[in-house]
Every structure is written in C-alpha cells, then in structure tokens.
Amino acid sequence: MSPDNFYDMVYQVVRLIPAGRVTSYGAIANAIGTRGRTSRMVGYALKHAGSVHPQVPAHRVVNSQGLLTGKFHFGGSTMEQLLASEGVMVTDNKIVDFKKVFWDPATEL
Numbered sequence: 001m002s003p004d005n006f007y008d009m010v011y012q013v014v015r016l017i018p019a020g021r022v023t024s025y026g027a028i029a030n031a032i033g034t035r036g037r038t039s040r041m042v043g044y045a046l047k048h049a050g051s052v053h054p055q056v057p058a059h060r061v062v063n064s065q066g067l068l069t070g071k072f073h074f075g076g077s078t079m080e081q082l083l084a085s086e087g088v089m090v091t092d093n094k095i096v097d098f099k100k101v102f103w104d105p106a107t108e109l
Contacts (some may be wrong), residue, residue: 005094006034010045011052013105017060019086021103022095024064031105047073059083064092 009032017023025039025046033042042061047070049056059082063069070089071079080090089096 001010004104006032006038006041007045007048009039010042011049011056013109014049014055014056014058014061016105017103018058019057019102020061022066022083022088023103023105024062026064027093027102028061031109035060035107043070045080046070058084060103062098064097066095066102068093068095079090 010028010099012030013031014023025042028042029035036096045062046056046058050073058070059074059079068079068083071077071093072081080093083091083095085091088101095101
C-alpha cells in the first residue's frame, strides 16, 4: 500500500467521525486493516490533513488514553476549542468521559 493510499484511507475514516465524538489513532489503524505500529502512521497522515480537501476533522482523533497528543499541530488551544464547540469536555489535555464519547470505527461503521 502506498503512503498516499494509506493517507486517503485514514482521511475517509476520520471524515466519518460524528461531531461530539472522538476516536484514537489505533482505532483508525484497526478499522483500515492495519495494526501494530501503524497508529503512528495515522498520526503522520493527520499531521498533513490541514491542506486536504474536503476537510478532515483531525481534532477528533486522540491517543488511546484520550490525551490530545496532536494538539501542538493545531497551535495553542485550537484542538480543545474545536472539541468544546462540539460538546466534548477536555480537562488538562484529556477527554472527560473518554469511553462515553469514544467512536470505534470498527464497530460503528
């Protein structure tokens, strides 16, 4: 699989995350049929999502513990503000009630 195809598959899944929900890098990797170390590759794909059209709501992807590990790519508190505008509560860079707002593409698609 070429990196472009991988990135496209990641973007397709991320575009399906409903507003007010979040998922993890690993859940996306699992949903597109890759496992193991590809969670990091999902992160690399999302690092470049800002220039992709149609838009990719990368702010809805966090690590497996609910931490906003990608927030520095958004600058300042933008990621937290975007999540808050969708009703997702964040405290100390971590999703509040992570299990409640977690969206697993492998089971919900």
